Amino acid sequence: TTGYQSGRMTPPKYLLPHVRVCFGPTGQLVTVLPTRPAEGQPAKVEIHDTQLMLQDSDEMEDLKVFPGPLVRNETHKNDVLMYCQKMAKECSEDVDMLDRESAELIWRLLELLLKQNGTIIGTDIADLLLAGHEPSTQEYAVSGPRIVQSTGQSSDPLNTPDKEDSRSSSPAVRISTDRTVISAAQQLEESTDRFRNLLLYGRKKEALDWAMKRNLWGHALFLASKMDNRTHASVMTRFANTAMRMNDPLQTLYQLMSGRQPASVTEGAGKWPSGCVTQQIAPTETNY
Known part of the structure; x- marks a missing residue:
């Protein structure tokens, strides 16, 4: 030491x-x-x-x-829910807050967690994020029907109207696309909107069924290709049976490429008379 x-x-x-x-x-x-x-x-x-x-x-x-301190089995759940709802409402009404939408979203998320005892899934988050924000095809469209504002003056010098006629004429709206085309485009947009919303809410199966019912085969086939192989094969079969006739050459080609016997083989044989088929196909003793 x-x-x-x-x-x-x-x-x-x-x-x-x-x-x-x-x-x-x-x-x-x-x-x-x-x-x-x-x-x-x-x-x-x-x-x-x-x-x-x-x-x-x-x-x-x-x-x-604040309904605290938060103690398990002592603090009432409804008091905390009311507090979260109150704070979310105050955030939405506070015009001076820089990012009030994010603050309101946090309180809504806490409210959702309290209601479901801390257990949430992807569709719950999708419902929370898309509340009040329904997207449409018009937001993503590149171009639509071209609408031209007509003022009564023609660009063709040979068809220039008189001054009196041009004064008396009122501006009109002229649509340069046929109404039938516009109606079909609107139906396509509405169907695509429904398909998009179903996917945004996490309902892939319902979106796939909707796309097939509304003949949105491009969306249906692409979505099915990103799912399991069984679903993809089922959608391809349904597309082939719905969009084409059984004796269509494309149908025959697709079935051959899939390793299946084309349906046109059996349909073609059934259209021949039985006696004619027997005379042409059945062998006799003199043929040997």
């Missing part, structure tokens, strides 16, 4: 004194000031009342209405 010196063998974590702060059990703020008691400086501890410190701040009003 000769030459052994007792004392600290590792460097201190903090080289200089620092402030130590913690909260007390009844809402006090306890602060330990940076002093050196080992060097003879007195230890200073301050105890502050948080209610007095925050009585003039806006955050204190929020703390008063």
Whole structure:
């Protein structure tokens, strides 16, 4: 033990004194000031009342209405739900908040978690995100029916109307696309809107059935190709049986490429008279 010196063998974590702060059990703020008691400086501890410190701040009003402390089996679930709904409404009505939609979305998410006891799935998140934001084909369309504003003046100099006629004529709207084409385009847009909304809400199976019923085979085949192989094969078979006749050469080609016997083989044989088929195919003794 000769030459052994007792004392600290590792460097201190903090080289200089620092402030130590913690909260007390009844809402006090306890602060330990940076002093050196080992060097003879007195230890200073301050105890502050948080209610007095925050009585003039806006955050204190929020703390008063907060249904806390949140204790399991003691705090009523409905009180917390009402608080989340109140905060979400205040966020939506606060025009001075920079990102009020995100703040409202957070409170709605907390409300959803409370209602479902912390268990949510992808469709719940989709419903929450798309609430009040229903997309349509018009938002994504590149171009639509071209509408030309007619002012009664023709660009053709040979068909220029008289001044009196041009004055008496009123502006009219002329659509350069046939009504039948516009009606079909509108139906296609409505069907695509429904297909898109079903996918946004996570309903892939319903969206696939809707696309096949509305002859959106491009969307149906692409969606099925990203699903399992059985679904893809089923959609391809349904497309071949619905969009083409059984004796269509395309149908025959697709069935041959799929390794199946074409349906046109059996249909063609059934159209020949039985006697004619027997005379042409059945062998006789004289043929040998």
